[in-house]
Amino acid sequence: MKQRSLLTVAIAGALALGGCDNAGKGKQADTGKSAEVPVLVEVKDAVAVVNGKPISKESVTIMTSEIEQRRGPNSAPEDKIVDELISRELLRQEAEKQKLTSDPSNAARVENTLRIVLSQMAAEDFIKKAQVTEEELKKEYEQRVAAMKRTEYKARHILVEKEADAKDIIAKLQKGAKFADLAKKFSKDPGSKENGGDLGWFSAQQMVAPFSEAVAKLKNNETTAAPVQTQFGWHVILREDEREQAPPPFDQVKEQLKNMMQTQKLQEHIAELKKTAKIEHTAPPKTEAPKAAEPAAGAAAPEEGAEAEPDNSVEAGKPAPAEAEKAAAPAEPVEAAPAAKPAK
Incomplete structure (x- = not known):
């Protein structure tokens, strides 16, 4: 998996754990205008212009990268991506024409989408700047080896x-x-x-x-x-x-440990932001205690029913599950590529 993909997964997991989405804070705007982010694209930098609205080359690059991270290289032809972006731009203009964001629920959807994207950007920027020294990595490695x-x-x-x-x-x-x-x-x-x-x-x-x-x-x-x-x-x-069992060599798990430690730093950063922020829960969400998982019917092998224990292994620094990345990533083009083949 590419480094950017590793960062995306780790960030998505950290945001989920840190709960940086302060849902319920403040009153939702009726127009959704607070969710608008002006993007100035010159025609010379556009791959297409739809009713006077240019679609940038960077938009194509970003979407191509996101799809390749999930489907693999060359899985989305550029012409299909451009066509999908044109379709989306037409529908966006139609939504504006019909003033769909005047509906509070639609405005909330736009604001939530923007919140996800901007929080992802801020988290990614923080992780890139979060320095993890060689000394810190070796110390973490030694602690995990000792606890294995x-x-x-x-x-x-x-x-x-x-x-x-x-x-x-x-x-x-x-x-x-x-x-x-x-x-x-x-x-x-x-x-x-x-x-x-x-x-x-x-x-x-x-x-x-x-x-x-x-x-x-x-x-x-x-x-x-x-x-x-x-x-x-x-x-x-x-x-x-x-x-x-011999522990894996330091060089083999170095990047995984670095990824994990950067994610930890992000979680700590989010915790600090919460401490200094003024957060008012005007309508606290209802919480329900999670139900204990039951063994699958007919399960027999003991390894299928292994009890969860704290994972202190050296390889525990792997990124969060890929589902988190999917949740944070934009939707793929409808016609950009054939369906992905089942994993072997």
């Missing part, structure tokens, strides 16, 4: 619905039955069943707590003497091996 849970385990498991079934499997193992054979026959975990219950290598935080704790207590080549219960059912576990 570096032990990894290799194990197999057999998942069944009833404790009695798990006990029966343990009895069969004690009589000499092969673990892999029983896993293929009895396990309800579709992810490991055909591989004889093999889960491969995993860290403790990748599994639900009861499962991880049971694996950690076992010795290599030892099977649980009693069934282990999780929200997925009852497990019989065979621990095969353990190893110490």
